[in-house]
Amino acid sequence: MARNSYSIGLLLIGLAVVLILGKIGVIHFVFAFLWPVVLLIPGLLFHVLYFNRSLPAGVLVPGGILTTYALMFFYCNIFGWHATSYLWPGFILGVAIGLYEFHLFDRNSDRGVWIAAMVLGIVATICFAITLLVKLGIYVIALLLIAAGVLIISRKPRSW
Known part of the structure; x- marks a missing residue:
């Protein structure tokens, strides 16, 4: 009875x-x-279980997706959720990372997995x-104009 009251206390x-x-x-x-730790822990756990040879390579797909999404959500928590207006391609990139990990670590994976990972990665990059x-177009245009102006000014004039 003393042990039970100790536990209740x-x-x-x-x-x-x-x-x-x-x-x-x-x-x-x-x-x-x-x-986001709720997403990060299973994502990392999938990786750990694969590298401990407990689970097959297929778990790297959701592991890569969950880990990528968790890192994006941590970024948004720190810097504000307005960041999703330029981080949204990361949702495509998460799938590409998961598929690429699967292709990289599964010796029997189909070439189609690699192609899908590359296509999604290129789409996300674009x-x-x-x-x-x-979002930053006016700044890019301004920097290009400054670079062109400096190039024109610094170029040695040719004598005719």
């Missing part, structure tokens, strides 16, 4: 600590900024470039 103390942490905002802060050009 520890449970009540733990519950009180959780309630106090919740009241002062610690739990909200932790969940607000660290929720989408990133277009998004950055649209």
Whole structure:
């Protein structure tokens, strides 16, 4: 009976600590900024289980996807969710990374997996470039004009 009351006492103390942490905002802060860990842990676990030879290479596809998405969500938590307006091609890139890992580590994978990974990777890269050009286009144009002006000024004039 003493052991049972000891366990109940520890449970009540733990519950009180959780309630106090919740009241002062610690739990909200932790969940607000660290929720991508819910995606990162399974993604990394898939990788660990594959490299420990516990699971087949197919788990690298969701592992790569979940890990990529978790890193994107961490970035958005730190720098603001407006960042998704230029990070959205990362959702395509996550699938490409997962497929590429599968192709890289599975000796029996079909060539189609590699082709799909490369196509999705190229599409994601093009989408990133277009998004950055649209978002930062005026700055790119200004830098190109400055570079052209400096090149014209610094070029030695030819004597006729």
